[in-house]
Amino acid sequence: MQRFGTLSFGHYGRLGGGRILSAGDSLKQAIDLAQGMDDLGVNGTYFRVHHFARQQASPMPLLAAIAARTERIEVGTGVIDMRYENPLYLAEEAGALDLISDGRLALGVSRGSPETVVRGYEAFGYTGSKDPRGADLAREHFATFLRAVEGDGLAERDSASPFGGGTGLQRIEPHSPGLRSRIWWGAGNSESAAWAGRTGVNLMSSTLLTEASGQPFDELQAQQIExxxxxxxxxxxxxxxxxxxxxxxxxxxxxxxxxxxxGRQDGDQIGVIDGIRSTFGKTYAAAPDVLVEQLLQDAAIRSADTLMLTIPSQLGVEFNLRVIESFATHVAPALGWVSTRA
Structure with a gap:
């Protein structure tokens, strides 16, 4: 494990006890936390993207604000739901953000998580999917997005345009030459992981796998990585x-x-999500020295180069920063972590 960062679900709303976390507060706290993490030398801050829910839905403004307030930390998503995306507009936004951040964007995309609504991407205007979960639509959008990021010409220049003559297919602008190497695919099973490998993008694997073979979660995930x-x-x-x-x-x-x-530490769990029998990874909660021993035995953590800690963002900046600092001080170095401040 060379790098570690945080993965935030960005929940907001009622917290209990009469307390309410507004959408604005959630966004501003995410920026403040990223600043603190940048000072600590943490490698990345990544955000889940969910639509029709009180969570982060439009990550680009947030990531741009974080990039403007930080110097080293990688900013990213885990993951953007490609069923909902105009692939060319996303390529424009990603190119601009990558340039603003001086190449610190790690853009995770995929078919997306189970939804809180029925085929919500159709409300965004993206129809015609033959798959009950829209996987065909996601990969179609992703293929177009990848061509745009690679700089392929996608629209014929109008030679009569008052804004410039010439001929030939034109690429999406702005174009960031290094962005292609920082695109990630979120895979929930081995077939999707193999597809990502053939496509030539990086791999994001979560605490949920849409597979259940009876193996421990970490071993199943390590096989997916291989x-x-x-x-x-x-x-x-x-x-x-x-x-x-x-x-x-x-x-x-x-x-x-x-x-x-x-008392939160538990074992792997088997359940059904999106109609698929799935394996859910366990929670690790223990004294730092115990955590080190446990995490060194996690086959997938040993195989990956980047570890994302899911954080309870509703508990605020001060609490989360203390948890992250404790991990960075007492646990991460024993796993091979290299700070951005090294």
């Missing part, structure tokens, strides 16, 4: 792809940590 890397090599892509996994990990160092997360 399937991805094998497909990458067989396709003849150059270089080494990046791989991230996400985990719920809480070092218990104070009474407040014990209150919130003590």
């Amino acid at each position: 399937t991805f890397r094998a497909a990458w090599r067989e396709a003849g892509h150059s270089g080494e792809p990046r791989v991230s996994v996400s985990r719920s990990i809480f070092p218990l160092t104070t009474a407040e940590d014990e209150l919130y997360f003590g």
Whole structure:
């Protein structure tokens, strides 16, 4: 594990006890937390994207604000739901954000998570999917997006235009030459991971796999990672792809940590999501020295280069920054972490 960062679900709304976290507060706290993490040398801050829910839905303004307030930290998504996206407009936004951040964008995309509404992408105007979950639509949009990011010409220049003559197919602008190498695909199973490897994009793997073989979650995920890397090599892509996994990990160092997360450590779980039998990864919550031993035994963490910690963003900047600092100080170095401040 060379890098670690945080994965935020960005929930807002009623917190209990009469407290309410507004959408504006949630966004501003995300910026403040990213600033603190940048000062600590944490490698990345990434955001889930959910529509029709009180969570982050439009990540580009937030990531641009974070990029403008930080110097080193990678800004990204995990993941943007391509069923909802205009691929060319997304390519324009991503190109601009990558240039603003000086190449610090890590754009995770995929078919997306299970929805809170029925085929919500159709309300956005994207219809015609033959798949009950819209996977065909997501990959169609992604193929167009990838061509745009690669700089392919996609529209014929109008030679009569008053804004410039000439002929030929024109690419999307702004174009960021290095962005293609920082595109990630969120895979929930081995087939999707192999497809990402053949396509030549990085791999994001979550705390949920839409597979259930009876194996421990970390071993199942490690096999998915090896399937991805094998497909990458067989396709003849150059270089080494990046791989991230996400985990719920809480070092218990104070009474407040014990209150919130003590006793939360549990085993893998099997359930049904989106009509598919799936495996859910466990939560790690223990004293730092115990966490080190446990995480060193996690096969997928050992195989990945990037670890994303899912954080309870509703608990505020001060609490989350303390948890992250505790992980960075007492746990991450033993796993191989290299700070951006090193």
